[in-house]
Amino acid sequence: MNYLPNIIFLIILAVGIGYFVNNIKKLRRNIKLGKDIDVSDNKPQRWKNMTRIALGQTKMVVRPVAGFLHIIVYVGFIIINIEVLEIIIDGIFGTHRIFAPLGTLYDFLIASFEILALLVIVAVILFWIRRNIIRLQRFIKPEMKGWPKKDGNLILYIELVLMLLFLTMNAADYQLQQLGAAHYTEAGSFPVSRFIAPIFEGLSLSTLIVVERTAWWLHITGILIFLNYLYFSKHLHILLAFPNTYFGKLGPKGKFKNLDAVTQEVKLMLDPSADPFAAPAEDAADPEKFGASDIMDLSWVQLLNAYTCTECGRCTSECPANQTGKKLSPRKIMMDTRDRIEEVGKNLDANKGKFEDDGKQLLDDYITREELWACTSCNACVEACPVSIDPLSIIMDMRQYLVMEQSAAPSDLNNMMTNIENNGAPWPFNQMDRLNWKEEL
Template sequence: MIAQIIFTVAFLSAAVFFAIQIKKIIRNINIGKDINRSDRPAERWAVMAKVAMGQSKMVVRPVAGIMHLFVYVGFIIINLEVLEIIIDGIFGTHRIFSFLGGFYSFLIASFEILALLVLVGVLVFLARRLVFGLKRFSGIEMTAWPKSDAIYILIIEVLLMSAFLTMNAADYKLQMLNFDHYVKAGAFPVSQFLVNLLPNTTSALVLIERGCWWFHILGIFAFLNYLPFSKHFHIILAFPNTWYSNLNAKGRFSNMESVTNEVKAMLDPSFTPPVAEEISRFGAKDVQDLNWVQLMNAYTCTECGRCTSVCPANQTGKLLSPRKIMMDTRDRLEEVGKNIDQHGKGYDDGKTLLDDFISREEIWACTTCNACTEACPINIDPLSIIVDLRRYAVMEESNVAGSLNAMFSNIENNGAPWKYSPADRLNWAKGED
């Protein structure tokens, strides 16, 4: 009974703490401006099924894609057995679903094979980071914490899968010894090879089985509450992030409604622009000026570096890294959230996303080629944030390079980026047939 009480307290504590963290993250995301991304629902479900569930963009790089598929499918399906563990923990039962007979054996066997595949995938990922040192796992934004975070999560997965297989091996050996309540249930195609490594005394086997059982479930509770502080929160957010992703062609830029209304008013004197509920800023200076989908993108970023590895500006040595754009946005959003917790809404700490986190050099290095958005395995859009920061610099501050100001003036006066008068645009054809 004491074990059941301890388990129930641990379970409820983990659930409550996780809910508190999720509530804060949702609050932070809702700091952003509203945007309608509920159109074309059939297409959105298809995109989520293909990209988030089907991992279609991961397998563009086959090694990483296949290993990630092992870890993704294995970790998700294996955790179905958490339901059985929770019921057993609360009610003091053991393998409560064993009454399913042959189907239960199929499930346990499947879990074990998947656990082995997870171990293989995780070990490959560790080797890629620690042994081979892939270039895209480094960069100015990849400081000590981002690198450590990736290693921590991989080690946790190794420990959880090892505990699961060791628990099954001890359970299987106790079943063969017909000990106490360890009724014969399940199939153990992987853990059966660990049986001979275990002691033969029932007391030691029970200690190992129970120890691994507690380690496995408490580890999952801890892992669950580690996610909101980790880049691995994409395990949860990848699904809504792909559902709400931009379905328009990547070369299509959004128009600002306030600017569009001004243009309509100039072209048509009878046009009356709608009254704005609040005075909005042109572009974005801080996270509050971005929309909530962009902020959700920041929380969803996996820091995998695929975006930066294909960025032509980054490849030529410029300061821009699309991954850094997303990480900086998330860091600033977290800082704003903490300010709200400590000082309430409306507190100004004197910092902004532009300049304090993301430099002008970074945003103007972007070629707007969309290579980063195409490469992202979960449809994150760093370019939209860069463009909004540029809009603020241009439309609010007129703070751009002289060459760009000259281009804007030429477009305004001549209808083209060049300094020549519209009347002279066909001079090149004079004297031709």
């Protein structure tokens, strides 16, 4: 028996999985660059959110057309790849359709896979038309030029090719079964590929075997390539949507976190017995940096958000600031954050795990102040996201840095804060004059 194909298969499998595991380790390291926060509360609700949003796709179907097409691709691609298990076993042991003894159940599974493969092909074509011919507004925003646009199309091409290879493999297999070829025992039901099989009529057995084997090898190799492509693509959300929805914010969307250092200062000011001029204790920790200017100042959940972003643009299409022509795009905030994380990660790779200051940061080098101050903090982007990403939290943390670390708020905001400090209200009127307006009534 010739074991060479099995050895080659094992090598390809080991390289593919090994490279994927290495990238996952990098991903985990990069996410852990963020500050640690405790998100271990209310586990039943977190599991419920993950099941409902990531697995159940409930927020996708808010837009029915895109939602329905996405569910077809999502369900089809996941279920069809159950067949990968059989391919892996066949590739390792040199068998062919190892699960064929399941009989009727196997026939049903193969038939289901084929119907789903056809539906995936239709959905992928429609997605491509929406992106490239209809050109929906959210797909042609400035941040979607260059690699993001290529990535969106490339993933569609990969999915299309993988589904066509799957059907081609089955069509050649079906034809070989009909011809009684050795090693191709009759098994499976082929409601789609049997209509492709006539293309191969007239071919010799040896040619048919070459067609079937070529499609088989390209299909499994393509799946391994796709698996490793995920790390470099927006389609990393296929894996990260589940943890991201689990760790998503549970509290009211309009509730912002308080800084412990500020809370302590306020309590000190309100305590009549406290000495506001007393020096801090010798063992007191240095006060934390207020807000965020770079990714290391954000939490690991925010960095997970950035890697999970699907670049679908629902957040930006719902953003009132963006709709009125302002520079802000919540999608760009997440894309910029991810790009900066990747830049820092490459810095760590180049310097053996130690970050060397590159003179850059997320603020100004990636996200401009104009974008940050354009935000109305309405939470429309958070509500629209189909995988529980929170761009607003990053915007507010960076604003906090500008105000509390750099005193760099816009003049209107500075005027308002001065008025609150002096007059107890945002308006430039002395407290004694507040009711003067009623004299004119």
